[in-house]
Amino acid sequence: TQLLEQSPQFLSIQEGENLTVYCNSSSVFSSLQWYRQEPGEGPVLLVTVVTGGEVKKLKRLTFQFGDARKDSSLHITAAQPGDTGLYLCAGAAAGGGADGLTFGKGTHLIIQP
Amino acid sequence: DSGVTQTPKHLITATGQRVTLRCSPRSGDLSVYWYQQSLDQGLQFLIQYYNGEERAKGNILERFSAQQFPDLHSELNLSSLELGDSALYFCASSVESKGWYTFGSGTRLTVV
Numbered sequence: 001t002q003l004l005e006q007s008p009q010f011l012s013i014q015e016g017e018n019l020t021v022y023c024n025s026s027s028v029f030s031s032l033q034w035y036r037q038e039p040g041e042g043p044v045l046l047v048t049v050v051t052g053g054e055v056k057k058l059k060r061l062t063f064q065f066g067d068a069r070k071d072s073s074l075h076i077t078a079a080q081p082g083d084t085g086l087y088l089c090a091g092a093a094a095g096g097g098a099d100g101l102t103f104g105k106g107t108h109l110i111i112q113p
Numbered sequence: 114d115s116g117v118t119q120t121p122k123h124l125i126t127a128t129g130q131r132v133t134l135r136c137s138p139r140s141g142d143l144s145v146y147w148y149q150q151s152l153d154q155g156l157q158f159l160i161q162y163y164n165g166e167e168r169a170k171g172n173i174l175e176r177f178s179a180q181q182f183p184d185l186h187s188e189l190n191l192s193s194l195e196l197g198d199s200a201l202y203f204c205a206s207s208v209e210s211k212g213w214y215t216f217g218s219g220t221r222l223t224v225v
Contacts, residue, residue, distance in 0.1 A: 033213060042115065042203050042216030043156075088156065100146055100171050101214065105155035 003027070004091055004104035012110040016078055021107040023089035024071045030092050032065055032072045033101065037086040079111045116140065119204050119217035127225055131192040134220045136204030138185055143207075144168070145187040146214065147179055150201040162187055194224045 005024045013019055023032070031050045035043035047056050049065035049072060056063045060083075062075040072089055086108055090101040116139035126132055138145050147159040149172075158171030162181035173179075176194075181187040191198060201221050205214035 035216075040218070042117070042205070042218050043214075044115070044216070045213050048213055090156075100158035100161050100169050102158070103148075103156035 006104035010108045020075045033090045035088040081111045117217035123221050125223045134189040136187045138206030146205045148203045199224045
């Protein structure tokens with residue numbers, strides 16, 4: 001069973017601060033995705049990273065895939081209240097096998113005005 | 114609106130009962146995935162269908178079953194319900210068998 005560990009589990013910071021959340025595993029993934037989920041809604045895809053060492057930027061969000069494709073990080077610069085939500089990482093198994101994505105338990109992020 | 118439609122949005126039922134959750138995938142998507150989300154376990158993969166055929170199974174209980182119909186909509190059947198089955202149930206769809214998912218808004222099931 002592939003497991004994805006996300007840290008921290010909860011994070012509450014002030015508007016304007018920077019933060020980084022982590023997604024770690026002992027397994028190799030063919031790709032890794034980050035989703036954001038708001039209360040009462042389903043997760044919404046933010047980004048997919050495929051290549052080891054890949055860095056993708058989405059406005060104030062920077063996503064990095066580890067060189068060994070076992071871990072990833074999400075960095076938010078100058079956080080805003082609209083960034084509040086549950087951030088989930090999800091990995092697709094390398095080498096075939098079950099197609100369902102494996103999700104981490106998520107990081108609950110609260111940005112206080 | 115993500116394009117993935119789940120009904121009902123809320124469901125309250127008693128222990129021992131049976132319920133059916135419905136999902137219509139985004140237009141053009143052939144794969145449907147079912148996930149269960151609870152506070153302590155996070156999002157748990159239950160089952161996947163691709164173009165009408167079961168493709169992968171995750172942590173799905175024997176009391177649960179699913180199917181995908183020719184029009185590609187899917188139903189998740191939960192029977193002999195227990196208090197611990199209370200959770201959010203999400204359906205997601207994707208164009209191919211792998212790739213990124215589009216999630217529906219979920220069905221919140223409460224078993225009392």
